Amino acid sequence: MAKSESEQTWKDLEVGCIVTEPGSARQYESGTWRSQRPTYDFKKCIKCGLCQIFCPEGCIEPNKDKDGVFEADMYYCKGCGVCYRECPTRVITMVEEEEK
Amino acid sequence: MTTRTGIEVSIAVADAVRLANADVIAAYPITPQTHIVEHLAELVANGELDAEYIPVESEHSAMSACLGSAAAGARTFTATSSQGLALMNEVLYVASGMRLPVIMAVANRALSAPLSIWADHSDMMSVRDTGWIQIVVENGQQAVDNIICAFRIAEDRRVLLPVMVHLDGFNLTHVIEPIVFPEQSDVDRFLPKSKYPLPLNPDRPVAMGSFAPPIIYTETKWAQEINIRNSKDVIISCWDEFGRTFGRQYHAVEKYHNDGAGVILMTMGSTGETASVAIDELRADGENIGQVRLRMWRPFPFEELRNAVNDAEVLIILDRAISYGGPGGPVASEVKSAFYNQVKKPKIVSFVGALGGRDITVSGFKNLIKRGIDIARTGSKNEYEIYGVRE
Numbered sequence: 001m002a003k004s005e006s007e008q009t010w011k012d013l014e015v016g017c018i019v020t021e022p023g024s025a026r027q028y029e030s031g032t033w034r035s036q037r038p039t040y041d042f043k044k045c046i047k048c049g050l051c052q053i054f055c056p057e058g059c060i061e062p063n064k065d066k067d068g069v070f071e072a073d074m075y076y077c078k079g080c081g082v083c084y085r086e087c088p089t090r091v092i093t094m095v096e097e098e099e100k
Numbered sequence: 101m102t103t104r105t106g107i108e109v110s111i112a113v114a115d116a117v118r119l120a121n122a123d124v125i126a127a128y129p130i131t132p133q134t135h136i137v138e139h140l141a142e143l144v145a146n147g148e149l150d151a152e153y154i155p156v157e158s159e160h161s162a163m164s165a166c167l168g169s170a171a172a173g174a175r176t177f178t179a180t181s182s183q184g185l186a187l188m189n190e191v192l193y194v195a196s197g198m199r200l201p202v203i204m205a206v207a208n209r210a211l212s213a214p215l216s217i218w219a220d221h222s223d224m225m226s227v228r229d230t231g232w233i234q235i236v237v238e239n240g241q242q243a244v245d246n247i248i249c250a251f252r253i254a255e256d257r258r259v260l261l262p263v264m265v266h267l268d269g270f271n272l273t274h275v276i277e278p279i280v281f282p283e284q285s286d287v288d289r290f291l292p293k294s295k296y297p298l299p300l301n302p303d304r305p306v307a308m309g310s311f312a313p314p315i316i317y318t319e320t321k322w323a324q325e326i327n328i329r330n331s332k333d334v335i336i337s338c339w340d341e342f343g344r345t346f347g348r349q350y351h352a353v354e355k356y357h358n359d360g361a362g363v364i365l366m367t368m369g370s371t372g373e374t375a376s377v378a379i380d381e382l383r384a385d386g387e388n389i390g391q392v393r394l395r396m397w398r399p400f401p402f403e404e405l406r407n408a409v410n411d412a413e414v415l416i417i418l419d420r421a422i423s424y425g426g427p428g429g430p431v432a433s434e435v436k437s438a439f440y441n442q443v444k445k446p447k448i449v450s451f452v453g454a455l456g457g458r459d460i461t462v463s464g465f466k467n468l469i470k471r472g473i474d475i476a477r478t479g480s481k482n483e484y485e486i487y488g489v490r491e
Binding site for chain 2: 005006009010011012013014015016017018019020022024028029
């Protein structure tokens with residue numbers, strides 16, 4: 001796997017920025033666009049999966065480590081809040097993303 | 101034994117493309133470039149050049165077809181002029197950014213309005229920052245030689261950039277000149293088959309022209325800048341090799357009696373030869389005057405220019421384009437920045453003239469030089485003067 005975009009120097013680039021490996025868009029951290037982030041009260045989650053279906057980024061999956069509740073991957077989550085709006089049991093609250 | 105052939109320069113340029121064995125030509129006719137692509141169409145139709153000729157519906161399409169062709173690893177040529185070059189504009193950036201070695205002859209012509217079909221440099225200046233290598237010639241022989249060199253430069257693994265060869269419309273394209281054509285076998289040796297490193301190939305799929313987010317865009321642009329800067333040495337060594345092989349030597353900055361000259365006139369393009377006659381006559385009258393002619397516009401040869409101007413006290417520059425509301429001619433502003441931080445520098449006098457096909461004759465150049473020396477002595481409240489305008 002090539003270096004991630006944030007590690008690449010100008011010398012690492014292929015001629016004409018040709019992309020030689022498939023799936024390189026996965027390296028793109030769209031999570032940096034976020035101005036709000038979802039927070040979860042997982043006790044209310046009924047695992048209906050509506051948030052996963054509606055997520056325009058496709059970044060929501062059942063989290064195996066948390067008994068299969070649905071959670072966004074913050075590397076890609078843009079903080080649009082569609083999951084917050086669609087969740088029938090109000091698991092999600094959007095909070096301001098603060099600079100670390 | 102070298103034979104000189106009397107031939108129209110446009111036809112000679114097309115013949116140079118044939119000698120270079122281009123694989124694909126995608127072009128749209130526009131005066132004064134038309135004869136180049138017309139003759140290429142004829143060569144392909146007659147089976148004298150084994151190439152794909154793509155007659156497109158516009159220059160934008162011509163350059164777009166050239167991108168695809170070069171990306172597939174084919175040796176690619178096109179030609180245009182003025183409005184056609186302007187219409188290509190957005191695609192030109194793509195060719196250089198994607199490092200595709202397309203070769204283009206540009207018959208320099210004024211941009212509208214008012215409509216003019218005649219020569220000046222407003223078209224080539226409008227594409228100055230597109231990332232193409234830009235080489236300027238002064239006569240037909242130079243056009244033929246530099247078309248052949250352009251393929252070798254563009255396809256060099258260390259360069260891989262598109263190249264424009266600029267020849268002034270009509271003044272060069274439509275005149276008949278005695279041309280020495282290199283032998284096909286010598287050209288074949290000088291110009292080996294193109295080997296683009298990552299061509300479009302179904303067996304080895306790649307993504308070209310992809311998206312670059314802010315985290316990587318600066319790196320891509322710096323890579324491109326370093327790349328075109330470094331191309332200068334490759335271009336110069338290509339000219340050296342051409343000189344050894346064919347006996348005609350080219351330089352980034354051509355010099356004429358510049359050594360020890362107190363006053364130097366700087367030109368670019370076809371006016372250079374007329375100006376040389378004026379220099380000869382002034383020198384015969386005892387004037388200590390020389391000339392430099394810019395061959396390489398991009399990358400700009402800063403070091404070579406400073407060396408050529410050397411200890412001259414006055415440098416008079418003729419531009420064939422205006423940067424409206426700006427500092428004057430584009431060549432002059434480049435030269436001024438080349439000298440700005442130098443301790444020893446000449447007084448730089450900027451003229452704009454020879455616009456839209458207006459001739460400057462030998463006596464015209466003598467007047468221009470005299471006026472330039474006066475301005476250098478007394479100063480001028482203007483950034484530049486326009487030469488030959490009726491007040």
